[in-house]
Amino acid sequence: MPLRAKPSSAPNESASQTTRTPPTFATPRRASKTSEIVALEIVRNIVEQDLKPGDRLPLEAEMLKQYRVSRSSLREALRLLEVQGLIAIRPGPGAGTVVGSVHPGNLARTLTLYLHMAGSTYDKLLDAWMAAEPVLAGLAAKNPDRAKVREMMGPFVSKDHAEHGKWAIAEGLDFHDRIATLADNPVLALALQSISYISTEQVLTNPERSQLEEQIVHDHSELAEAIIAGKPDKAEKLMAEHIQHVVEDFKAYWPRRVGEKIQWR
Template identity: 30%
Template sequence: MAESKDVDTQSIRRPVQLTPMQVPKASDVLADDLRERILRGDFPEGTALPPERELVAQTRMSRTTVREALRILEVQGLVQIRTGRAGGAFVQTPGEESIASSVSLMIRGRQIRMDALLETREAIEPACAKLAAQYRTSADVERLELANDAIAGAGPLSEFLTANVEWHVAVAVASHNDLLNGFMLALSRAIYESTDNKGFIDDTVRKTTVKAHKSITDAIRNQDPAAAVRRMQRHVHSYAEAVLEVDERTAIQVTEH
């Protein structure tokens, strides 16, 4: 007896050494699993995941947990949740939208300055123009022209600005590179939102813009990447300079007060 007790004590006192383990949340585990399956293509786009109560039965988790997991996937843009009969969580592919929203969160959260935004645009958009010149379809060119026409015929400032964004987005689309496209969408929106209260856009600026766009569109139509890059670079750069100049003037005015 005493002997066996000693053995017991030893075996209890020297158990297997355990590392301080991590206990992930149940909802995260479920979300990770579902995400993996979705990305692997187990559920084709548009199909509905099992209803919540069904998932509860299958996973033996509570409905709260299941719902949290689905909510996570929804925020990440992997599913879209609809209510009502024949509702549920429908699989979708995360796209530009989700990138754009996270970019815009970072911009606001970090209070990224306008000049950084413009800098980034000067980096990305010429590349878009180059690729657009390489890969554009005739439909792309048409869209560019339509967008530029809309700019030329725009009335109030807000109309001009949205039409302007549309043209720049069209360039990105014509690059046929989803990633760049996503970046540009995010950027354009951010710049747009930070721009609308600055009133430096007069008729001259508008005309110059339309002209620049036209020449860039030409380069893209003619599949001339070099020209497209060069012209886009000039266009975006001069815009940036104009904005920053106004910014400075405003800052001085505020300072002088």
């Protein structure tokens, strides 16, 4: 039987008067500030001109004419971009503004502020990391440019794991960066890398540790082999196991921090 509309308690009211607008919980979108609009225009110009990290941007006087804004709005726009690492402002001799780089570490710093205010803890971060990294590993194994895959993963394949047990922490971080590159999806890579960046920076770069543990080196070698062989399912499985090892390592080093709120350290 079809449902019938509930009769109005006030029969004399018209339908338009009794119809209620459902509540909305969305935060109203605020108007962009002039500095934010200028920041966006600067980024667009960097992309359109195919500028690379280290390339110089116009002098302040030129940018004031180009963007037709006040000096205070321009400087605020530049500060916004500098905080994000998208430009660098060099003081002193040879002063000027140069193009920065798209680095997950910069996004990770901003992300930690959001996560901290949202009340997110390190155990939730580690759960997200365990879900994120296998996705990138699977995509890397599917990369159709097999020559590039072999070139980037080849250095991590070893038949003698003991030999590579002395690898520095930087090489371990580079391994994960290469997998993100091979995933060949900048959107996923940047978003998921920002999650892993917070974790790795606070686990692997602990001052007490200068070298990778043999287990981690072993994991990297097996992962490199699976990615080179073009086996995405195996790569995802191995990455999940690898991250589990690192998570256990995190808990061993900082057992009380797991329940703490995430913050940039």
